[in-house]
Amino acid sequence: MLGLEKKDFRLLLIVIGLTLFAPFLLNPFPEGSELAQFNAGYPDLMQRFVIFGIFAIGFNILFGLTGYLSFGHAAFLGVGSYAAVWMFKLLSMNVLPAIFLSVIIAGLFSLIIGYVSLRRSGIYFSILTLAFAQMSFALAYSVLTPITGGETGLQLALSDPRIFGEAQTATGNIPVPALFGLEMRSSLEWDVGGWLFTFNAGYYLAAFFMIVAFYLAIRIFRSPFGMMLRAIKSNQTRMAYTGLNARPYTLAAFVISGMYAGLAGGLMASMDPLAGAERMQWTASGEVVLMTILGGAGTLIGPVLGAGMIKYFENIFSKINSTILHDWFAFLPDGLEDIVVAMIYPFIGKGWHLTLGIMFMLVVIFLPGGLVQGGQKLAGLFSRKKAEDNTKSSATEPAE
Amino acid sequence: MDQFILQILNGLDKGSAYALIALGLTLIFGTLGVVNFAHGALFMLGAFVAVTLSKILTLSHKVVDETRTDFLGNPLQVDVPYVYDFFGEGVGDLLIDWSVPLSILAAIPIMIAIGFIMERGLIKHFYKRPHADQILVTFGLAIVIQEIVKYFYGANPIPTPAPEAFVGSFDFGVLLGFDPNAIIYPYWRLVYFFFSMIIIAGVFAFLQFTTFGMVVRAGMADRETVGILGIDIDKRFTMMFGIAAAVAGLAGVMYAPINSPNYHMGMDFLVLSFVVVVVGGMGSLPGAVAAGFLLGILESFASMSAVIDLLPGINQIIIYLVAIIILLTRPRGLMGRKGVMEE
Numbered sequence: 001m002l003g004l005e006k007k008d009f010r011l012l013l014i015v016i017g018l019t020l021f022a023p024f025l026l027n028p029f030p031e032g033s034e035l036a037q038f039n040a041g042y043p044d045l046m047q048r049f050v051i052f053g054i055f056a057i058g059f060n061i062l063f064g065l066t067g068y069l070s071f072g073h074a075a076f077l078g079v080g081s082y083a084a085v086w087m088f089k090l091l092s093m094n095v096l097p098a099i100f101l102s103v104i105i106a107g108l109f110s111l112i113i114g115y116v117s118l119r120r121s122g123i124y125f126s127i128l129t130l131a132f133a134q135m136s137f138a139l140a141y142s143v144l145t146p147i148t149g150g151e152t153g154l155q156l157a158l159s160d161p162r163i164f165g166e167a168q169t170a171t172g173n174i175p176v177p178a179l180f181g182l183e184m185r186s187s188l189e190w191d192v193g194g195w196l197f198t199f200n201a202g203y204y205l206a207a208f209f210m211i212v213a214f215y216l217a218i219r220i221f222r223s224p225f226g227m228m229l230r231a232i233k234s235n236q237t238r239m240a241y242t243g244l245n246a247r248p249y250t251l252a253a254f255v256i257s258g259m260y261a262g263l264a265g266g267l268m269a270s271m272d273p274l275a276g277a278e279r280m281q282w283t284a285s286g287e288v289v290l291m292t293i294l295g296g297a298g299t300l301i302g303p304v305l306g307a308g309m310i311k312y313f314e315n316i317f318s319k320i321n322s323t324i325l326h327d328w329f330a331f332l333p334d335g336l337e338d339i340v341v342a343m344i345y346p347f348i349g350k351g352w353h354l355t356l357g358i359m360f361m362l363v364v365i366f367l368p369g370g371l372v373q374g375g376q377k378l379a380g381l382f383s384r385k386k387a388e389d390n391t392k393s394s395a396t397e398p399a400e
Numbered sequence: 401m402d403q404f405i406l407q408i409l410n411g412l413d414k415g416s417a418y419a420l421i422a423l424g425l426t427l428i429f430g431t432l433g434v435v436n437f438a439h440g441a442l443f444m445l446g447a448f449v450a451v452t453l454s455k456i457l458t459l460s461h462k463v464v465d466e467t468r469t470d471f472l473g474n475p476l477q478v479d480v481p482y483v484y485d486f487f488g489e490g491v492g493d494l495l496i497d498w499s500v501p502l503s504i505l506a507a508i509p510i511m512i513a514i515g516f517i518m519e520r521g522l523i524k525h526f527y528k529r530p531h532a533d534q535i536l537v538t539f540g541l542a543i544v545i546q547e548i549v550k551y552f553y554g555a556n557p558i559p560t561p562a563p564e565a566f567v568g569s570f571d572f573g574v575l576l577g578f579d580p581n582a583i584i585y586p587y588w589r590l591v592y593f594f595f596s597m598i599i600i601a602g603v604f605a606f607l608q609f610t611t612f613g614m615v616v617r618a619g620m621a622d623r624e625t626v627g628i629l630g631i632d633i634d635k636r637f638t639m640m641f642g643i644a645a646a647v648a649g650l651a652g653v654m655y656a657p658i659n660s661p662n663y664h665m666g667m668d669f670l671v672l673s674f675v676v677v678v679v680g681g682m683g684s685l686p687g688a689v690a691a692g693f694l695l696g697i698l699e700s701f702a703s704m705s706a707v708i709d710l711l712p713g714i715n716q717i718i719i720y721l722v723a724i725i726i727l728l729t730r731p732r733g734l735m736g737r738k739g740v741m742e743e
Contacts, residue, residue, distance in 0.1 A: 124731075128724060130675075135717040138720075139716065353546075354543075357546075358544055365537060
């Protein structure tokens with residue numbers, strides 16, 4: 001179906017199902033219950049899941065397939081956001097031209113940076129991409145203030161031209177991003193029993209783009225082009241001996257993943273029409289590296305899982321404070337309760353980065369294939385034959 | 401002319417910090433072949449050794465001073481540091497005042513121990529893994545160290561003053577025959593520069609003139625042959641990791657008065673230090689030091705107002721710009737050797 005093998009098609013269907021029913025799946029606990037704080041089914045977080053999913057899928061096309069570790073990918077996301085916000089300012093509040101332009105601009109930007117950076121490989125490539133991204137960040141933060149808004153970030157204003165749309169609404173407010181009149185922030189709420197499910201327009205738009213992005217990623221993974229990229233990772237020298245030039249392939253992969261980042265940036269701006277320089281900082285680039293590795297570099301579903309996991313931690317795990325912990329362990333005797341809480345406390349709430357760091361280290365040390373490999377190992381415990389199949393498809397050793 | 405000298409001086413202290421961190425990074429890379437992204441965290445830990453020591457020295461207990469009263473008329477409670485009890489007030493004050501230089505003594509064993517634990521406990525297992533894995537695991541370690549420090553010391557910068565004797569600035573201009581106040585330079589930065597020169601000279605002398613250093617250099621050139629000759633090179637390299645950690649830690653200790661330590665200072669320096677190492681040439685010690693000073697000085701020149709007027713924003717990007725140009729024109733960096741980190 002759709003030019004996919006049966007197995008891949010099933011994976012695609014699973015992803016489509018998960019994203020469509022996410023408002024249900026992420027809200028398993030009724031409102032007002034003890035566990036309601038673990039619900040992630042609110043629009044803002046769901047949007048972030050899919051947008052960072054797109055970002056990580058794109059990063060994985062570069063890192064997972066070719067093994068080139070870019071430490072500056074957030075720059076493309078930032079450029080995409082700026083492009084989208086400029087479209088909102090100049091053209092109209094329709095999100096489609098904004099997203100389209102952000103993909104194009106990010107693609108062009110990554111073409112330039114990739115053309116230069118890909119002259120080197122290994123750590124030199126990482127440092128070059130890092131240097132370019134930090135330069136973009138520094139410039140966006142200072143000199144390019146007329147274009148980027150500098151420290152305050154790029155924001156919409158009532159005085160913007162918006163030649164194809166309205167500069168301001170009838171009530172004198174700044175209009176909100178919309179898809180042919182369907183506002184991105186509008187939601188349908190469905191109250192069933194104790195549960196409250198929110199179906200957000202912006203989320204479904206982003207989810208649609210993520211499914212398309214995921215489908216394209218599968219096609220790339222299974223195409224002869226994807227095979228070339230894997231060849232670059234496993235042995236570039238041998239590839240050169242067979243008369244193939246690796247450069248165009250890596251550049252194409254770099255530009256594709258840059259465009260994915262641009263798409264993510266454009267969507268981010270569509271959900272909330274703001275763009276700041278901090279989106280381009282190297283810590284943001286580090287985050288997408290974390291997501292991809294944590295989920296499983298070189299696997300199809302891994303980056304999406306990693307992105308979801310990190311965003312879930314960032315938003316849900318970080319809210320747990322010591323009072324909530326005391327509530328949980330209230331059944332323990334007093335002295336023991338304090339000890340248990342004191343032991344757990346550094347790892348949750350504000351300390352979630354610590355948990356993330358430890359988890360990331362454990363994954364890199366024991367599961368180079370990420371959580372996907374972990375899942376496969378678990379599955380392999382139950383059926384031996386299946387494990388043999390899986391190890392073939394998930395060999396992920398980043399090349400130099 | 402005075403502006404020129406001033407900018408060179410300004411570049412020296414930042415350049416010394418870059419040079420020291422880059423030196424440690426290169427030591428680790430040259431000996432063990434590991435790309436250590438946690439090196440910035442070691443620099444930060446050094447700064448926090450200074451913070452901790454000054455906290456310990458000012459640890460105090462309350463004593464009721466009968467001669468004075470507070471605004472309610474009760475006898476005044478005064479905080480008396482424990483060091484006063486042990487050494488008397490004069491020596492105690494001196495110790496508190498000199499806590500940052502004193503931290504050097506504490507930092508050397510602590511940092512060497514941390515380096516040992518890191519190498520034996522974690523990095524040892526990554527020699528045979530790809531460089532990308534080494535980068536990732538040390539990056540994770542850096543996050544963990546950073547978060548632990550944040551947990552204990554909070555997220556705010558902690559001011560750690562230099563000794564009283566070094567507060568204030570030195571008027572260089574008078575020395576060179578310019579107007580007074582034309583070139584003034586804080587004493588502590590001067591101290592930092594000389595300190596880093598001593599450390600750099602010490603590391604080079606250690607490698608050049610001791611038997612241990614000779615073995616290490618031989619191991620850097622050809623690890624296998626040294627192993628065949630019956631020398632346990634792994635043990636020496638572990639020692640070198642400890643020394644590299646100590647160099648980063650000392651750089652951090654002395655940097656504490658220049659910039660109040662906070663938990664992410666290591667990451668801020670790390671990115672630049674990697675750029676410095678790559679510009680200097682992976683695996684080249686003199687290259688790392690030279691590139692550190694070069695980039696530090698270039699950075700301060702770029703922030704001169706005349707330059708900024710000409711090329712706005714250049715001060716923000718100069719280091720990266722230079723790195724890109726050098727990497728593209730001299731692929732091995734300034735003094736890189738052939739065959740290091742090349743496919």
